[in-house]
Amino acid sequence: MSKIIFDLNDTEGKIKIPDELIFGRTFTTHLLEMDYIASEGGWQDAVIKKHSALNLSPAALVIHYGQSIFEGMKAYKLTNGETSLFRPRKNFERLNKSAERMCIPKIDIDFVMNGLMELIKLEKDWVPDKPNHSLYIRPFLFATDPFIGVKPGDNYKFIILLSPVGPYYPEGFKPVPIIVTDKYVRAVRGGVGECKTAGNYAASLYAQKEAIKEGYTQVLYLDALEQKYIEEVGTMNMFVQFKDEVATPKLSGTILPGITRMSVLEILRDWNYNVTERDISIHEICESYDKGNIVELFGTGTAAVISSISKLKYNEKILTFSSEHAGELGIKLYNELTDIQYGRKEDKFNWMTLVK
Numbered sequence: 001m002s003k004i005i006f007d008l009n010d011t012e013g014k015i016k017i018p019d020e021l022i023f024g025r026t027f028t029t030h031l032l033e034m035d036y037i038a039s040e041g042g043w044q045d046a047v048i049k050k051h052s053a054l055n056l057s058p059a060a061l062v063i064h065y066g067q068s069i070f071e072g073m074k075a076y077k078l079t080n081g082e083t084s085l086f087r088p089r090k091n092f093e094r095l096n097k098s099a100e101r102m103c104i105p106k107i108d109i110d111f112v113m114n115g116l117m118e119l120i121k122l123e124k125d126w127v128p129d130k131p132n133h134s135l136y137i138r139p140f141l142f143a144t145d146p147f148i149g150v151k152p153g154d155n156y157k158f159i160i161l162l163s164p165v166g167p168y169y170p171e172g173f174k175p176v177p178i179i180v181t182d183k184y185v186r187a188v189r190g191g192v193g194e195c196k197t198a199g200n201y202a203a204s205l206y207a208q209k210e211a212i213k214e215g216y217t218q219v220l221y222l223d224a225l226e227q228k229y230i231e232e233v234g235t236m237n238m239f240v241q242f243k244d245e246v247a248t249p250k251l252s253g254t255i256l257p258g259i260t261r262m263s264v265l266e267i268l269r270d271w272n273y274n275v276t277e278r279d280i281s282i283h284e285i286c287e288s289y290d291k292g293n294i295v296e297l298f299g300t301g302t303a304a305v306i307s308s309i310s311k312l313k314y315n316e317k318i319l320t321f322s323s324e325h326a327g328e329l330g331i332k333l334y335n336e337l338t339d340i341q342y343g344r345k346e347d348k349f350n351w352m353t354l355v356k
């Protein structure tokens with residue numbers, strides 16, 4: 001039976017969270033690390049220790065062949081001072097799905113949940129209590145074998161990093177311009193699009209760079225087969241509000257099954273919206289827009305929760321929405337989700353897990 005070991009010989013003074021938090025740059029004092037060693041029966045004890053550089057072979061499999069998966073979730077400081085997590089088991093379940101597809105050993109979800117709780121309790125002063133701040137949690141898992149032949153590793157490292165973060169949109173909830181690409185694809189049928197695996201993000205950088213050059217912040221990908229149906233944005237799932245329907249692309253293996261997406265679907269169904277998960281072609285979006293049948297477009301993801309879309313460019317066609325004000329439904333969903341996450345509203349779906 002694995003256990004959690006505290007390796008804490010550091011004498012920390014009082015911690016100070018920087019006033020200006022840039023997403024993903026500041027890390028807490030400690031992390032959780034757990035090795036998988038096939039020759040020693042698999043997962044070893046988890047160690048909570050000081051955040052420091054890794055000792056890794058330059059031949060480590062992950063560097064050469066990319067056997068690496070990750071998750072992203074958040075801990076929130078509630079109005080009563082307690083700390084809470086949003087659907088954390090869903091993240092670990094998804095990590096195990098990514099693990100299976102990438103030939104990486106699965107983690108024991110109960111054990112890792114326990115380790116995460118212990119780590120957050122130790123780092124409780126790192127959970128920001130300013131409005132719309134949170135503690136971003138990054139679990140990841142990669143192959144460490146010093147071997148440069150292509151094969152699944154025998155040895156892995158699982159780490160949980162914690163990073164205090166400010167609001168995603170510091171100037172307020174502002175819509176973003178997005179460009180549709182029919183030149184690059186994100187994922188193909190039978191590929192790894194539904195896994196949170198490192199290579200997917202490396203593969204997206206070039207299209208993202210071109211989008212920024214054109215004045216757009218992110219790329220909306222189409223299906224790789226016909227270049228016709230919308231799939232998702234770099235790190236967000238897409239929603240289209242038609243006059244009489246709220247639609248999102250169905251999960252078909254090429255789209256990351258977002259936990260925010262799943263939660264938005266549950267909220268919308270609870271609110272009695274006509275919600276569908278289906279194929280949505282970019283042509284349908286353009287035609288509906290011309291007929292005045294599109295109310296708003298938004299993306300969903302842990303980092304920003306809801307991202308309203310100000311402008312959607314597809315070849316010569318540009319669909320414009322307000323660049324100043326987020327759409328009504330986007331705002332309503334943002335408020336509902338964040339009210340539940342920060343404990344300002346009853347957790348009627350039972351989504352929150354208290355850290356205790």
Ligand SMILES: *Cc1c(COP(=O)(O)O)cnc(C)c1O
Nearest residue numbers: 235236237256258259260301302
């Ligand atoms: C993480 C991610 C999402 C959003 O998932 P959430 O669980 O809602 O944070 C969407 N698309 C991609 C490609 C992602 O990596």
